[in-house]
Amino acid sequence: MTKLNINQDLKALNNQIAAENRNKFQSQGVYVINIMGSPGAGKTTFLENILPKLCSQLKVAVIEGDLATQNDAQRIEKIGVKALQINTNGGCHLDAKMIDNQLQKLDLDSLDLIIIENVGNLVCPATFYLGEDMRMVILSVAEGEDKPSKYPIAFLNADTVVITKTDLLPFIDVDVSVMRKYIAEINPKVLVFETSKKDGVYEAEQIIEYIIEQVRLKQ
Amino acid sequence: MTKLNINQDLKALNNQIAAENRNKFQSQGVYVINIMGSPGAGKTTFLENILPKLCSQLKVAVIEGDLATQNDAQRIEKIGVKALQINTNGGCHLDAKMIDNQLQKLDLDSLDLIIIENVGNLVCPATFYLGEDMRMVILSVAEGEDKPSKYPIAFLNADTVVITKTDLLPFIDVDVSVMRKYIAEINPKVLVFETSKKDGVYEAEQIIEYIIEQVRLKQ
Numbered sequence: 050m051t052k053l054n055i056n057q058d059l060k061a062l063n064n065q066i067a068a069e070n071r072n073k074f075q076s077q078g079v080y081v082i083n084i085m086g087s088p089g090a091g092k093t094t095f096l097e098n099i100l101p102k103l104c105s106q107l108k109v110a111v112i113e114g115d116l117a118t119q120n121d122a123q124r125i126e127k128i129g130v131k132a133l134q135i136n137t138n139g140g141c142h143l144d145a146k147m148i149d150n151q152l153q154k155l156d157l158d159s160l161d162l163i164i165i166e167n168v169g170n171l172v173c174p175a176t177f178y179l180g181e182d183m184r185m186v187i188l189s190v191a192e193g194e195d196k197p198s199k200y201p202i203a204f205l206n207a208d209t210v211v212i213t214k215t216d217l218l219p220f221i222d223v224d225v226s227v228m229r230k231y232i233a234e235i236n237p238k239v240l241v242f243e244t245s246k247k248d249g250v251y252e253a254e255q256i257i258e259y260i261i262e263q264v265r266l267k268q
Numbered sequence: 269m270t271k272l273n274i275n276q277d278l279k280a281l282n283n284q285i286a287a288e289n290r291n292k293f294q295s296q297g298v299y300v301i302n303i304m305g306s307p308g309a310g311k312t313t314f315l316e317n318i319l320p321k322l323c324s325q326l327k328v329a330v331i332e333g334d335l336a337t338q339n340d341a342q343r344i345e346k347i348g349v350k351a352l353q354i355n356t357n358g359g360c361h362l363d364a365k366m367i368d369n370q371l372q373k374l375d376l377d378s379l380d381l382i383i384i385e386n387v388g389n390l391v392c393p394a395t396f397y398l399g400e401d402m403r404m405v406i407l408s409v410a411e412g413e414d415k416p417s418k419y420p421i422a423f424l425n426a427d428t429v430v431i432t433k434t435d436l437l438p439f440i441d442v443d444v445s446v447m448r449k450y451i452a453e454i455n456p457k458v459l460v461f462e463t464s465k466k467d468g469v470y471e472a473e474q475i476i477e478y479i480i481e482q483v484r485l486k487q
Binding site for chain 2: 055064073087088089114115120121139141162168169170171172176189191192193195196198200201202205214216217220221
């Protein structure tokens with residue numbers, strides 16, 4: 050029971066800082082997306098592909114969370130988008146305080162959208178709120194159909210799910226309609242999008258349009 | 269600092285129970301493998317494919333760890349191997365006490381090998397020892413080359429790494445020799461194996477032979 054209470058205290062403290070972050074974002078009209086998913090689900094690749102189009106209409110910054118390395122921030126900076134890297138040094142999720150610590154490095158007033166890529170982990174980030182408007186889960190078809198049932202909390206708390214790598218479907222034993230059914234069983238309200246790479250082109254038009262729409266609604 | 273100390277206390281307690289588990293396994297001559305990896309890395313599929321061959325030479329039981337569902341234990345029972353399911357109800361890793369709780373359901377004296385499939389998570393299980401002899405990380409090529417660098421603790425503490433789904437290599441932008449290089453940078457001593465599915469046949473001969481050899485060495 051001690052462990053449980055400690056967890057509850059940590060989460061209550063985190064929720065308090067998340068609420069403060071949310072107030073800051075609200076007062077500056079900045080929309081914030083928290084992207085979660087397994088290692089290798091395709092989170093950074095998704096960002097690399099949606100950011101050029103998002104940046105043609107919005108002022109965007111990215112916060113990258115990883116146990117180690119600057120790899121992901123470097124990938125994002127390469128496409129000309131400001132990216133801050135948080136290294137958790139073994140920590141399994143980002144928390145609201147880590148985000149708060151980064152905010153002084155950003156001119157919130159000049160931004161429309163902050164995208165936070167959480168540590169690759171389908172479990173722990175799901176219960177640590179950061180002050181975000183949208184909680185997005187990225188799920189690769191290569192992970193298999195049943196992951197929503199096996200990792201329900203991430204999907205239960207999500208606003209959007211982006212199914213990635215659908216171009217691999219011909220080569221694996223996965224039916225995306227079954228994956229969608231499992232997602233809906235956990236969370237019937239979540240919006241589900243699909244992305245794929247066809248002839249070298251990453252296709253993610255629907256989710257890009259949806260993000261822009263949501264950012265505009267907040268402004 | 270409070271958080272850190274609590275973590276250290278929890279891990280010290282876990283290590284103590286893990287040592288008790290290890291003594292039990294040692295006294296009964298049971299070899300234990302702790303399989304870790306991301307959601308969808310192919311852990312259960314790997315087990316489904318190696319168990320028939322292992323069971324022709326060894327007496328084996330499986331302990332499955334998941335946040336929710338009995339899916340994985342059911343998949344293993346289908347191939348005629350005793351499987352116990354632990355549901356962590358949101359918990360991000362198995363701990364030594366959970367394993368201890370299952371041991372009363374197993375006749376250790378009649379077993380050669382226990383395989384524990386941990387919760388799908390490349391972060392948290394890495395620092396919770398269970399009393400195992402071999403720590404195995406399963407890494408799918410679909411997760412990308414750089415995961416060893418980005419999730420170093422799992423690889424640093426591993427004895428073996430099994431790279432899965434190499435049959436997908438023609439369809440993705442991943443070079444398995446680069447993945448091996450990153451693994452070696454983190455842990456030069458770890459043994460790396462590859463598995464693939466060719467013409468519907470799962471190929472994992474090398475790792476099966478290695479496991480049988482290790483079990484025999486303990487007996």
